[in-house]
Amino acid sequence: MHDERKILELRIRRILVEVLRPAVHAPAQRLEVSAHHLDGEPVPASEALARDFTPFQVGDPWGNAWGTTWFRMTARPPASWAGSVLEAVIDLGFTEGRPGMSAEGLAYSAEGSPLKGLHPTNRWLRLTDDYDGSAELTFFLEAAGNPHIEDGLAARELGAGLGAAPIYRLAVADVAVFHQEVAELVLDIEVLSELMGELAEADPRRWDVLYALNRAVAAVDLEDVVGSATAARAELRDVMRSPAVASAHVLTAVGHAHIDTAWLWPLRETERKAVRTASNALDLMRRDPSFVFVMSQAQQLAWIKQNQPQLFRDLQEKAAEGQFVPVAGMWVESDTNLPGGEALARQFVHGKRFVMEEFGTEPRGAWLPDSFGYSGALPQIMALSGSEWFMSQKISWNRTDVFPHSTFLWEGIDGTRVFSHMPPVNTYNGKVTGEELARAVRNFREKGKARHSLLPFGHGNGGGGPTREMLGRAHRFADIEGAPRVRMASPQQFFDDAAADHADPPVWTGEMYLEMHRGVFASHLSTKQGNRRAEHLLRAAEMWATTAAVTAGAPYPYDDLDALWKRVLLFQFHDILPGSSIEWVHREVEEEYAVIAERLEAMIAESLRVLAGEGNVPLVARSAPHDAAGATSAAIDAAPPRDEAAVTIAPHAGGYVLDNGMLRVRIDDAGLVRSVLQTATGREVISPESPANLLQVHPDVPAQWDAWDIDRYYRDSVVELDAATEGMEPFEDGDRIGIRVRRRHHRSTFVQTVALRPGAERVEFGLDVDWHERQTLVKVAFPFPLRATTSSSETQFGFIERPIPENTSWDFERFEICAHRYLQIHEGDVGVALVNDSTYGHDVRRTVSPAGTTTTVHLTILRGPTFPDPRADEGTHSLTYWLVPSAHPADAVAAGYAINSPNRPLTGAGPVGPLVTSHNPAVVVEALKFADDRSGDLIVRLYESTGTRQMASFEWGIPVTEVVENDLLERDVDGRRVLGGEPFAFRPFQIVTLRLRRAI
Known part of the structure; x- marks a missing residue:
């Protein structure tokens, strides 16, 4: 019996592959092709179509890396094809198996209107539904030579700009007769074969399907496949019509195409990917009224509106009909760990407002399938934006711990709860296959209590989104014995039904930490610094502009601030801000951050100029986060007299002692901090076990995902930079007095400073690095004589408390954590905070010795990943961090604002109140x-x-x-x-x- 099954399955498979699929498009005839190769960046269709085209042959090379070739393709079918459905079948030289990671094309009409995208899994273009027997059929094709970038790619130019040599060859350019009935037979056999593969061998249903399939392929006339297709389908009618059981799980299939707004391609290519994908989806919506397609990023919709206004108007029409659903509850699918609180709030403000203004509906949820973990502040932000539900999938990537819920209430750090769903199909690029459906049922966590889950389907990242084959599978799986029921509907319909399904949902409290991709807290420091600076400058610009407008009548720069916010929000996409894109992306973004900072500084300066007037009284914009008049300032006041005790510096045992009357800092002869003594209490802040501000260098070769991952095994090897290899010297910088020490590691140099200010109970550290290492991780260690059980890491609008002991696998896997401007630990009412101006990665470890417990906080400073950017982090970097001896969160909060928004000296005519x-x-x-x-x-x-x-x-x-x-x-x-x-x-x-x- 087993041998018979195998033989029949092999026979069915062979006829499917060798006979039926080739017959879907047959006969075929070569298209007449001519081409125009662009020398540089893409141009609009109106310009491209007016250029000269030269003859081009199938097999000829085209497309340098990131280049564009325009093809003109003309079909002159024979008169014998009259009355037929004709389609072009194109293979640009696609890379198999990685849709979205290869060449892509967008077909245009002869008039220059976009028709449909062409992709590795979607190679057809309908030319006519009823050929008249004489017409000449012409279309144009914009072909993008996007390189297939893989792990370990050594050719740096592929990430940096246009390559020199063609990387593709046109493989197929045909016009063919499309046979709908053969295509339907192919789908029938595929779906039943997939269904059969998920059924137990002892299940009678499996054998019913097997023998029906055998009868169907036996009914295929090898000499007349088209003519026999209907008879073959008839053999399958009974097994196709047998309904699912009454208790079957229900999968809501939602068409989408997760398009990374930048990743292994530049931002400008995402603009074209969005158009190709939306064109495909629109074509399917017109052909299938039950198909529902969503897009989740307002920025991509804004690009479509800008670049293809007619396509955008067509999407608006389909939105009014309910087929197109802009679930763009955010400007982009941003990272949610790294953006600041106000920036994360503005993601929702700008995303939702765009949809409301352009489509007349309000997105009711947040669609974030791929971000790298989810901040515990997100539920409150979502709820305050009017979002009622949350969807993600990424936590299914956890390496150790399986997330315990599919549908649940997510409770944020403030207690706000949002109805949430993690699709148990464990993919956001579904194909609606039998294996996916079985996996979803198997993984669904709330069996016996509920029976609804979500299936996002479609090829992402420029793979073209859903295909007509996926829709055909969805219709066949709608109600068939042996499988869950599949329906195509909107996300809102799913969440409404799921909410009705769950009388008492389980609750997950706090952040959803991804047990992967921990390296993104540190990769591409310059990108993260650009974001941090832009966030604080935007805050300052808004506050000062408001103060100048209210106090002095200055015009408020609505439009400028709106545009700058949207650029900063764009760069917070979950493969840009985390540092996991190609070099081209990060170079472009970091250059633009500099322009943004310059514009914001000019805006702030103009507001201050208006406020200061023509006087010459020395004033200072003071930092105070609980007051506001501009920047982070409470007011513009006359500068207070300085009566704090001066900072002293004295040699000591080959090193130095710094003292400002509040803290006494002892630095040894290697420039390492050995002691920080609080003068008022006599408490020692630094553990005697090891020095503070110690640079530690580790090999950093994760098992995979270079820019994304840090593996715990980096700790197995460490080099401590505990020698002043290039000298140590005192310095004075304004009212700051301290020491400077130079160190070297291989090809890189480090300049560290330790300083005190008068009247400030904090130690200020600076680090300048000229960095040239690859696959190397740098941390800086601060050991504290505290038996801390939790660490408090700043997140948006608050902090997250995480256990330090590793009692559970969840604790063990949380070996690299995210903190914004501060991380604080404490033992009772004694504590310490580390605040920073630009880094996010941290880890906290405890050691126990006869002297007691030491809790060491590490700031992750730099990495050197080689994929996808082989030069990531190379070059010079400067950052600042402070040690603040305090157990009170308010002190850490104030220091975090102060280090990121320093005082602004100015002159003016008099004080301006908050x-x-x-x-x-x-x-x-x-x-x-x-x-x-x-x-x-x-x-x-x-x-x-x-x-x-x-x-x-x-x-x-x-x-x-x-x-x-x-x-x-x-x-x-x-x-x-x-x-x-x-x-x-x-x-x-x-x-x-x-x-x-x-x-x-």
Whole structure:
């Protein structure tokens, strides 16, 4: 019996592959081809079609890396094909097996309108549904020579710009008769074969299907495949019509195409990928009214509107009909660990607002299948934006721990809960195969309590999205015995049904940590520095522009700020900000960050100039995160007199002692910090076990995913840079006094500084690196004599507490963690924070010796991954970090703002008071701006920063008639108002947005 099954399955497979599939497009005839090769960047179709085309043959080379070739293709079919459906079949030399990682094409009409994308798994283009027997059929094809970039690629030019030599050959360019009935037979056999493969050998259903398939292929006339296709399909009718069981799982199949906004291709190529994919989806929507397609990134929709306005209008029409669903709840599918709080809020503001303005609907969820872990602050941000649900899939990539839920409530750090779903099919590039459906049922965590899950299907990353074959499979799996039911519907329909399905969903609390891709907290430091600086400059520019407008009547730069925010949000895409794109992407982004910073600095300077007037009184913009008038400042005041104790520096045992009356810092003869003594308490901050500010260098060769991953095994080998290889010297920089030490490791040099300021209870560290190592990880270690059990890492609008002991596999796998501006540990009321101006990767470890427990905090400084950018991180870098001896979160918060938004000296005519003052330092003013509706109202965003319940009252520096609570999109929240100076209650980490209606 087993041998008979194998023989029949092999026979069915052979006829499918060798007889039926080739007959779908037959007969075929070569197209007449001519070509035009562009020398540089892409040009619009209107320009390309007007250029000269020269004869081109199948087999000729085309397409240098990242280049573009335009083909003109003409069919002159014979009269005998009259009445037939004709399709072009094109193979540009596609790389098999990696759709989206190869050449791609977009077909245009003779008039220059986009028709449909052509891809490795989607090679057809409908030319006519009813050939008249005489017409000449012409179309144009914009072919992108995108290189197939693999791990270990050595050819750096493929990531840096246009390559020199052609990398593709045109393999097929035919016009063929398309036979619908043969195509349907092929799908029938494929679906039943996949279904059969998932059934147990002892299941009678498997044998019913097998023998039906055998009868079907026996009915195929090898001399007349087209004519016998209907009879062959008839043999399958009964097994196709046998329905699924009543209790079958229900999969909602949603067409989508996850297009990385940049990754192994530059940003400009994503603009074209989005058009190709949307063209394909639109073609399918027109052919199948049940097909629903989603796009999740407003930026990509904005590019389509800009580059192909007619295509965008067609999508708007399909959105009105319910077939196209812009689930763009964010500007891009951003990383959610690395962006700052206000930036993550603006992702939702700009994404949702674009959809609401352009499509007339509000996205009700967040669609983030591929971001590298999910911040515990996200549920509150989503809810405040009006998002009701969350979808992701990436946590299924965990290497050790299986996420315990498919459908659940996700509770954020403030207690907000959002209905969430992790599709158990464990892919966001589904093909609607029998194996995928069986996998989804097998992995579904809530069996017996619910029976709905989501199946996102379509080739991503420029692979073209869903195909007509996928839709055909979805229809066949709609109601068939032995499989779950499949329906095509919108994400909202799924979430509505899933919510009705779950009377009491399980709850996941806090961040969703991905047990992979931990290296993205450190890769491409310059990109991360550009983002951090841009975030704080945007905050400063908004606050100062608001102050200048309200106080001095300056015009508010709405449009400039809007455009700059959108560029910064774009660069927070989950393969840009994490540092996991090709060199071209990071070079372009870092150059643009410099331009953004220059524009914002000029905007701030203009606001300060307006405020300062013509006087010459020395003033300073003071940093104070709980007040706001501009930048991170509370006000512009006359500079206070300096009466703090001066910093002293004295030689000691070959090293130095720094003292400012608050801290006494001892530095040894190698330039390492051996002691930080708090003068008032006599407490020692640094463990006697080892020095602080110690650079540690590790080999960094993860098992895979070079720029993405750090494997725990890096700890097996370390080189400590504990010698002052190029000398040590005192220095003075304004009121900062300290020592400078130079070190070398192989081809790289490090310059470290340690300094104190008068009156500041912190130690300031600087690091300048000229970095030229590959596959090497650099950390800096700070050992503290504390038996800390948790670390508190700043995240958006709060912090995340993580266990330090590794009691569980979840703790063990969390060996590299993300923190924003600070990470703090404490033992009772004794603690310490490390704050930084540009890095995100950290780890915290404990050791025990006879002297007691030491908890060591490491900042991850640099890496040197070789894929996808072989030169990642090479060059010079400068960063700053501070040691702040304090156990109170408010001190860490204040220091985090201070290090990232330093005071701005200026001259002016007199003091300018703060527009907003929070009288509780735990409640931080995160944003102050004019309302986006240009009503003249002010928007103030505040949050509770310490993780405790607080009461806060506010003082307005301007006449205010009414203060109303808003959501993130600046819409009134019913029933929530703050009047006058009445105290306002904050729950831990609560975000509150207030609209100040002014008396003008």
